[in-house]
Amino acid sequence: MTQRYGPSGGGGGCATLLLLPGWFVAGYFLALPTVLPAVMDASPERPHQGLHASQLAVLWAISALTALLLAWMAGGRGRPKPLVLLAHTAVIGAAAAAAVVGASMAAERLAADPLLGDAATRDAARAMLIGVLGTVAAGIAAAVAFHALRRWGRRTGYFTAPVRPRATPAAGRRRPAPGEVWLAHVPLREDRSRALRHYCVILQNHDSHASVLQITSQPKDHRRDHMRIPNDGWDRTSGKAHWLELVRREVPYGQFRTTRPQGMCPPATWHEIVRSGA
Template sequence: MARRSDTSCGGIGCAGLLLVLFVLPTVGYLLAVPLTLPDLLAEQTPPQQLRGFGQYLIVYAVPVLVALLLALFAGRRRAGGRWLVPARAAVLLALVAAALWWTESKVGDHPAWNLRATAESMAAGLVALAFVVAVRRWDASRGGPVTTVGAPRPAPGEIWLAMVPLREDPARQLRHYCVVLAVHPGHAEVAQITTKDKDGRTDHIRMPNDGWDKASGRAHWVEFGRPPRRVDYGMFLRSRPQGRCPAPVWRQLSRQLG
């Protein structure tokens, strides 16, 4: 056991070293390129400068693209409106600009371009790292649904974890396992699964754990004979199903669908 722990710690240490030595400076340089590149050109003999709209467009497009990618990467576990990623990218660019302004005030007069560029790149890289961590923690604290490259593709008969709307207030959702009853463009119809004892009720049937819940050992019940609940695909919390609905239960649910 101790050997595995040492290996794990070694792996974490190597990952941290790679992050500090390569990832942060590279990402930071790309975010800071509108500042570092003109500075580098000015150090040439004779001094050079950016010329023409095309060069300026490329230089300023690089940090925008990087910020968009970081915002998308940081928030990949949360669904949101179409403006969420651009808005977060704008916040990141503003934070980077503030960090670069502060760093420039400290090292801007240093004669060595390498030192100035390294300091500016690391400052921007550290801001990017803090931004990713903060967004991840914020989204996790709010229980946001997963978004992955390629939207989830539920199929009838599968069990998924999703944000399922409440019957009494469809505008509110809670995390629940559910059985996918039917799929449509943009959403699925599901039957909610619960661990609350529903024995003796006609609107729920007991559901075995076979094939989908091998860990908790808890009893489950699934809605039966009630109108399905609508769940948008962006509200599914995983990239794959938990498992298949046990065959006897699925046969009963299928009969009610006609």
């Protein structure tokens, strides 16, 4: 499913559009510390000279940054939590490294075939096989880890969190931000030309409107498309718990009735929203 929670922008949209060639590119960068030394080692101009420690450090840095970027993209549009981001980076990096090791072992066995010719030919074949198999294996492993982490993050909600609002530069006013509770005229589901005044939780902001979940004070415990949301002070009139409709709606900024949020969505409820896939 598409991640709907978190600020506009970020890596979620790019991640969902990442095609197969993109994974091969990512696999190449992840496998770079193994692939490039193997290719250079088999080069007839510089046989068995290898790379300097500083050069290897650069290659490992490129590989680590690639894993970090993929881990950030796996979080979708939400703000990543640092420790979880580092853990996801380690998972993607470890998966790619294990795949490269397996591909290198396979390349060694294939290149040892005497039918390939003399030692120089076998070395060249070995380098080519490590490059191709290592890149493909790392890309596939990274893709599997990426989608597994992305699915886990959506289910648990631990990768994303409500973020604080940003100013709207053009008007100098606050835009509704993900995780906030606002008061707005929310369009009706059956007739979008009509709207009623409701509290709502902001899911995502866009250029001209915000995606929200409507809050109602009417008991909805019998409805599977609603969840209870504690009243953490945003409805000071009733002071009672409310219910959140798990149906995404689009509200133009002109239909928000206040210039500031009424409060923040409780963290536990936010995680439930993420898990629900509303």
